[in-house]
Each structure stands twice: as structure tokens, then as C-alpha cells.
């Protein structure tokens with residue numbers, strides 16, 4: 062069984078692949094929690110791990126060491142590349158492009174084989190543009206929902222509300238009548254503006270028939286505003302399989 066990890070800034074997304082496809086998946090806050098969750102269910106069945114991380118190199122090394130020690134498996138870590146899966150990295154310094162962005166783009170291009178816009182809504186929101194020939198044109202980074210909320214909370218004295226209020230506040234976009242509604246809806250509207258602008262730009266830069274991919278923890282929210290978009294939660298994992306092919310896979 063193959064263990065796959067996508068180590069983002071907020072969460073480690075994991076899944077276990079068996080011969081028939083994805084067997085189990087989950088989300089962990091940190092390495093210790095991940096090891097615990099896996100040890101409960103897969104103590105001796107894992108054969109190898111492949112992972113992508115945007116965390117600090119030291120943290121990634123520690124995680125690999127913990128997995129190797131606990132499960133006796135090798136970890137293949139995705140590294141930057143100038144070209145992969147027919148996509149040409151568009152950054153001035155290709156090593157600086159976030160590896161989760163890169164793999165999501167490579168994954169999207171492998172599915173579409175044509176022009177794509179990839180929007181990844183996690184801790185940060187990123188967009189990446191790829192033209193029909195596989196040229197990555199670059200993209201944008203802005204704060205995601207969790208960062209927008211926490212900035213308001215951190216830098217004001219009277220913006221305070223709990224998770225339950227946040228959950229109830231978000232669904233509608235009419236003017237808020239409580240702090241929770243005002244903040245949650247305000248941030249959603251910022252996000253909607255960003256996503257719609259990306260779509261306009263993508264049509265200009267990549268052509269009117271550009272395919273739109275949404276991924277990351279808040280992708281479902283954005284899907285409401287872009288009905289034509291494909292929500293692909295495992296886009297980074299699709300790219301990861303291309304970056305780190307294992308024996309028996311093409």
C-alpha cells in the first residue's frame with residue numbers, strides 16, 4: 062500500500078492507495094497526529110510513501126524520519142522541476158514556485174491536456190495559469206479564508222465570534238446583521254471577487270475555453286460561483302503520482 066501526503070501550511074492531507082485505488086484518506090494537524098492515525102489502521106501494510114510539502118525543510122525531514130522509523134518505509138519527496146508532465150514551470154526561479162501549486166498544475170494539465178486555470182483554496186489562495194501548449198504563465202497568491210479571519214481577529218478588539226456562529230453566518234451573502242455574518246460574508250465576497258477576476262484573466266491569457274480546476278479545503282465554496290469549474294480535491298495527489306512514480310506505475 063502506498064501512503065501519499067500533501068503537507069500544507071494548516072493540515073497534512075493523507076491517503077492510502079491499494080491496488081484497487083484509494084483505500085482511506087484523512088487530515089491531520091501535524092506529524093504526530095498523522096503517525097497515530099496511520100498506526101491505528103495500517104501498522105504493517107504500508108510499503109512506501111510519497112509526499113509533497115510546503116512546510117520548512119526541517120519539519121519535512123523530521124516527518125520522513127518518523128514515518129521511516131514507525132512504518133519502516135522510504136519516503137519519496139517531490140522536488141522542484143523546470144518541466145514535468147508536459148508543463149513548463151513559468152517562475153523566474155522555478156525552485157521558488159510552491160510545490161503544491163506546481164503539482165496541482167501538473168495534475169490539472171494531465172487531466173485536461175489543454176489550457177487550465179488552477180485555483181487552490183487553502184491557508185493561502187493561489188491561482189496558476191497554463192496555456193494550451195503547457196506553458197505555465199505564473200499566478201497569484203492571496204490570503205485564504207482562515208488567514209482573512211485571523212487577521213481581523215488579531216488586529217481588532219471587538220471582532221469576536223465562535224465557530225458555531227461562523228458556520229451559520231456564511232451561507233447567505235446579504236448584508237450581515239451580526240459580527241459573525243459581517244465578517245464571514247465580507248471575506249466570502251472578497252474571495253468571490255478574486256475568483257471571478259482569475260476567470261476573466263484566464264480567458265484573456267489562455268483562451269475562452271480554458272478549463273477551471275478548484276482544489277483545497279475551501280474549493281466547494283468557490284464552486285458555487287464558477288459552475289463550469291471542476292472541483293478536484295485530489296489534484297495535488299494526481300500531480301504527486303507524476304512527480305514521484307513508483308515501481309509498477311507509469
Ligand SMILES: Nc1ncnc2c1ncn2[C@@H]1O[C@H](COP(=O)(O)OP(=O)(O)O)[C@@H](O)[C@H]1O
Nearest residue numbers: 069070071072182183184185206207277278279
Ligand atoms: N472539514 C474541514 N476541515 C478542515 N478545514 C476545512 C474543512 N472544510 C473546509 N476547510 C477549510 O480548508 C482550509 C484548509 O485547506 P487546506 O487546503 O487543507 O489548506 P493547506 O493546504 O494550506 O493546509 C481550512 O482553513 C478551512 O477554511
Ligand SMILES: CC(C)(COP(=O)(O)O)[C@@H](O)C(=O)NCCC(=O)O
Nearest residue numbers: 069070071115157158159183184185
Ligand atoms: C503559496 C503557499 C503558501 C500556499 O500554501 P497552502 O495554502 O497550500 O498551505 C505555498 O504554495 C508556498 O509556500 N509557495 C511558495 C511561494 C510561491 O509559490 O511563490
Ligand SMILES: [K+]
Nearest residue numbers: 181183185187
Ligand atoms: K493553497
